Amino acid sequence: MAPKVLISDKLSDAAVQIFKDRGIEVDFQPDLGKDKDKLAEVIGKYDGLAIRSATKVTEKILAAADNLKVVGRAGIGTDNVDKDAASKKGVIVMNTPFGNMITTAEHAIAMMFAVARQIPEASASTHAGKWEKSKFMGVELTGKTLGVIGAGNIGGIVCDRARGLKMKVVAYDPYLSNKKADNMGVEKVELDELLARADFITLHVPYTESTANILSRENLAKTKKGVRIINCARGGLVDEEALADALKSGHVAGAAFDVFKVEPATENPLFNLPNVVCTPHLGAATSEAQENVALQVAEQMANYLLTGAVENALNMPSVTAEEAKVMGPWLTLAGHLGSFIGQMTDEPIRAINILYDGSVGSMNLDALNCGVVAGIMKRANPDVNMVSAPVVAREKGIQISTTNQDKSGVFDGYVKVTVVTAKRERSVAGTVFSDGKPRFIQIKGINIDAEIGQHMLYTTNNDVPGIIGLLGNTMGKNGVNIANFTLGRNEAGGEAIALLYIDDALPHDVLKTLEGTGMFNQVKPLEFMVS
Template identity: 80%
Template sequence: MAPKVLISDKLSNAAVQIFKDRGIDVDFRPELGKDKDALLAVIDQYDGLAIRSATKATDKIIAAATNLKVIGRAGIGTDNIDKEAASKKGVIVMNTPFGNMITTAEHAIAMMFAVARQIPEASASTHAGKWEKSKFMGVELTGKTLGVIGAGNIGSIVIDRAQGLKMKVVAYDPFLSEERADKIGVEKVELEELLTRADFITLHVPLTDSTRNILSAENIAKTKKGVRIINCARGGLVDEVALAEALKSGHVAGAAFDVFSEEPATENPLFNLPNVVCTPHLGAATTEAQENVALQVAEQMADYLLTGAVSNALNTPSVTAEEAKVMGPWVKLSTHLGNFIGQMTDEPIKAINILYDGEVQDMNLAALTSAVVAGIMKKGNPDVNVVSAPVIAKERGVKISTTTQDQSGAFEGYIKVTVVTEAKERSVAGTVFSDGKPRFIQIKGINVDAEVGENMLYTTNEDVPGIIGTLGSVLGDNGVNIANFTLGRSEARGEAIALLYVDDALSQATLDALAATGRFKQVKPLTFDIA
């Protein structure tokens, strides 16, 4: 029987036709996207669900989808999909991460022009029959300095377009290597320098714990007087209240926002301020972008349903059904190894080197490598997946290399990941035990045997008496229960490490208390997705 797909949002007729041409039974019912009860009543009939942003694929919807195999999101954002519930149910979640890059970048450039020349206000004034030519004195873009926060896919396009406008461009991106910066012709700077030099600032980063309010009240105060700020990336990157005050005081000359901390935005501190341009999240709203992502998601879903091929999946690597049976635990290990190094590395990564030893060298190494890279890149980009991660790494100048070797030690197979930065190399190795559980077996060349937990603590110290007691005492005093405790050292009285699996996330107070003992060179909380 042919697979059956439900399209519950507005997709182009061409996307519908792709399913039909591939022999897939398709129901185009865009009205269901806004009617969760009606969607719930019919979802068990379908093998695939194609959506945009209106449909909410909640845990309740997924639980009722007894035949569902794949959810395809036409676009990059998947906040409207419960990915954890989908993963537990065995439902693949796909998106189209590259379909709207140009459109979003162009919107940022358009917003920059609009705020530089006060176009919306001038248009409204002229429509009202006024001729206030002297009121709307703008500024040129030529020769001005544009500060780009985030030089990934969209940021790089903005940089290219701004250079065509004869702007001077500086960029802040912790993951941007010097080689990549040279290639795209941008000056790489730290955030503080960007703030003090830029005439215009545009943001192109995802919303994470490290980027939330990256333009805080403190950072806005550091900007050049008369700066203009553009945000077409994510709401929450800018302290909107602080920006509103800076606009009122005249320190910031203008702002152009397509995204807001709360959406739909019916109220906002930026609304109704002079020289503030606002649009309702239109970054991807062009005919071309909407068509591109619709066609892409239809092709991807059809490929999976008919052949098992997986593309742009957020919750599973691109492997065949046969490979998945053997590789599942090794894919999870690869992701954990990448997550470990990604969380430990703050400086730009120049290279990622992966060693596959023993039995693992005969597996689908492309999928394992993608899982490692995705794990590393996830710290800076939570939307990254096993398909987009290598592309993003390549665009940022990160060199990825793999090596294989026959069994060389006590384990039948293991994976070792090394990242190279300007300052150092950092490595971690792991294996899969017979019970199918991933384990860390080496960190910084020091042998360990550590179970992977959702919440972990990593410390380094000199190998001296009392470290175990200090860890136990401080964690106990802060109500932290230890599930697993692993120690390792390079040599007696040399460098030592500890890796603890704890029951709950570590509070900042607990981390501060450990650091205050003066016994540790490094105290680092780590989190892993072990679902």
């Protein structure tokens, strides 16, 4: 029986035809996604669901999706899909991460031109029958310094376009290597230097804990007087109220925003201010981009439904069904090892070295590598997946190497991950026990045996008496329950580590209490995706 796909949002006729040409039965109902109850009523008949942003794939929808195998999102954002619920249901979630890069970059460049020459205000004035030529004095882009915050896929295209405009480009990106910056023809700088030098600042980073309010009131005060700021990336990267104040004071000469902290943005501190250009999240809104992502998602879904090939999946690695049965726990371990390294590393990574020892060396190492790299990269880019992670790493100039060796220790097989930065090397190793549960077995060369939980606490200290009691008492006094407590040291009186598996996320005040004791060299809360 041919697979059946429901398209519940507007997709191009060409995308619909791809399904038909591949022998897939397709039901094109572009307005159905707006009716949650009706969608829940009919979703059980389909093997695949193709969507844009209007359809909300909730836990309720997934609960009714008894035959659903894949959800394909034509676009990059998947906030409208409950990925945890999809994973539990065994439904793959795919997106098309590279279909709208050029379109979004071009919009940022267009917004920069618009705010430099006050084009929207001048247009409105002229349409009103006025001829206020002297009122709209602009600035040239040629010779100006553009500060690019985030030099990844889209940011990299903006850098290239800006250089074509004869602008000087400086870039801040913790994951941008010096070699990659040289190849791009940009100058890599720290954030404070970018703020002080840039005539224009454009943002191209995802919204994460580390990038939220990256242009805070404090950082806006560090900018060059007369700077113009463009945000076509994500809302919440800029303190909008602080920016409004800076615009009113004249410190910031203009701003161009396509994204806002709250969307749809029916009101905002930036609205109706002079020389502020606003658009309603149009970064990906070109006919070419919409067509590209529609065609891509149709091809990806058809490939999976007909051959089992997995492309651009957010919740599943690119492996065959046969491999998945054996590799599942090892893929989970690979992600945990990468996540540990990623959460511990703040400097730009130059290289990732992955060692496979024993039985694991006979598995699909490409998929395991992707799992490790995705785990590392997710801290900086939550949208990265096992398919796109190696591409992102390669674009950042990160060298990835793999070593496969025969069984060399007490474990039947293990994986060791080492990252190299300009300052240090950091390593962690793990294995999978016979019960199928991944474990950390070595950190910084110190042997341990640690169960992996969603919420963990990692500490380092000099090997002195009282650390166990201090940790236990502090946790107990603050109502933090310890599920598992693992210790290790390199030698008596040397360096020691502790890894605590706790029931809930560590409260900030408990973290500060531990740091304030002066007994620890490092105190680091960790989070892992554990099903």
